[in-house]
Amino acid sequence: MNQPATKVLVIGYVWPEPRSSAAGGHMMQILQSFLDQGWDITFSSPATIGEHKADLPALGIHECAIELNSSSFDDFVCELAPDIVLFDRFMMEEQFGWRVEKYCPNALRVLETSDLQSLRDARQQRLKDYLKHDPAADDFSPLFAPALDEEFQRMADTDLAKREIAAIYRCDISLVISDVEIRLLTEHFKVPSTLLHWCPLMLDPPTAPFASFEKRAHFLSIGNFRHAPNWDAVLWMKNSVWPLIRQQLPGAQLHIYGAYTPPKATALHNPTQGFHVMNWAEDALQVLTAARICLAPLRFGAGIKGKLMDAMLCGTPNVTTPIGAEGMGGDHPWPGMIENSASALATAAVALYQDQERWTQAQEDGRRLLARRYAQDIHGPALVERLEHCRSELALHRRTNFTGSMLRHHLHKSTQYMAQWIEAKNRNV
Structure with a gap:
């Protein structure tokens, strides 16, 4: 008897636009890796649809618009009963993580980090400070070659880094696109390597002659x-x-x-x-x-x-x-x-x-x-293998991540009450 196809729910920060951004392209590569396994995929998002959105139904991917701070998501996720839930960026985990844990506790929770937003923002602030000191600067070597410890020092006190790293801990696996960022997370933020998976951009390498x-x-x-x-x-x-x-x-x-x-x-x-x-x-x-x-x-x-x-x-x-x-x-x-x-x-x-x-x-x-x-035929199967292995030992995997369990307990309670208050307030408007 055939096993039912693995059900995957993706909660997107935006609808994927592979021709507009690398993040959109990476999401499509991840989805393709799942499609290659015959997995049943539903892509959902609370975002408005952009003009360059990918045609997901043409690939056999279901689509569903969802709402923030609405119990309609609870009914939706209960009926879907996904085996794997992938949050596209940490903000989606903050919004929907507690609902997924409450109504689908055995679903593997995966975070697609895209890039570390807290690192990007810290570097942007450092550039602003540098230009404020020297508006006519030509050489930016001091900005381009800091040790990872210096990056950590700039990030560690920011609210954004605390939110982002907490979301990584709360998930079972986080996909990280850069091996430099994996080093930053493991060596300086002390995130266990068992919670991270290197998942770079994935593609079929070119074989035809290039234009001369x-x-x-x-x-x-x-x-x-x-x-x-x-x-x-x-x-x-x-x-x-x-x-x-x-x-x-x-x-x-x-x-x-x-x-x-x-x-x-x-x-x-x-x-x-x-x-x-x-x-x-x-x-x-x-x-x-x-x-x-x-x-x-x-x-x-x-x-x-x-x-x-x-x-x-x-x-x-x-x-x-x-x-x-x-x-x-x-x-x-x-x-x-x-x-x-x-x-x-x-x-x-x-x-x-x-x-x-x-x-x-x-x-x-x-x-x-x-x-x-960057070969798709290497990284795609490696991603699927890592997710399936984690699913097979999910109870043990979560038991060894006590920090994540503790963060889920405290944040999800506060997030749940805030979401329920907003929903009740909206009903009374």
Whole structure:
């Protein structure tokens, strides 16, 4: 007799948009790993639907809109009776974790961290402080090379870090996209490694020939404008990096693509300076394949960068910062160049743009890096195996995580009462 398919409920912070953000792409890769197992997946979210949402029903994934602070979720989750519940980012665990534990206590609770938001926010604040001290700064080496202990010191007293780390403890398994962030969590926040699983971006490495150096032209930058690190990178390019490139290559053109382009971004469009704000790319891989260099001058951020993965998929060498490359290369050669200052980034970009031999080597370095570190057929099965193993020993696994049990007891009680108060208040409005 066949066993019933494993039921998975995903509670999304947003509906996935794989062509708008790396987080959306990563969610789709996780869902594909579950589909490959024949699992029965329901994706739910309290968010409004964005214009670039993935067609989940076409993949055989059920969809259900849910409400915050509403007992309608209790009825929904009871009827669904999932075996695994995946919270997309810690805010969803805070909102719905107590309800899942109350009505589906034996469901495996999984947290998709996407990236550590508390790390990203701490780095953003550090950049603001740095610029406040030196508004004309060119070299950001002090920001790009702190020891993990220094990162911990900046994060440890923040409410955001306390909320995020607590959610990791409350879940049975947390998916972490960057091995650098796993080191930060285990070595400095002292999170047990048994609660974490390295789950990077997952894809099928390219095997076909790439478009050649001669068939490509121009520089390209891409990323969701709603994501603060991307917007900061655009401003840094506009004000510092791009003028230095144009001094050395007067005819150079930069095309900037991004989802949800705000008026403040389109206002930067200046064809006479070769600075083109292009709005959303219908096919990001197509525009990347036509470009010679991908620019990603990120001054803060966390996780790993989908734009650089896409560039490697297209055979497009990149020029970025240590923040951009963090957690991505491992011990492998970087498929491009990494620099710390606007002047060094500009010099590297011009050199790579003109040097066909170095450019071709970077292109092949990207192909090898994807194959050795990001293959879907390795990480997808490893993820499924880890979840199934945890499910098989769930009682023991939870017993060894007393800190998580204690945090669930205290937070879920307070969260439950607050949610019930809000729901009652809404009924009386």
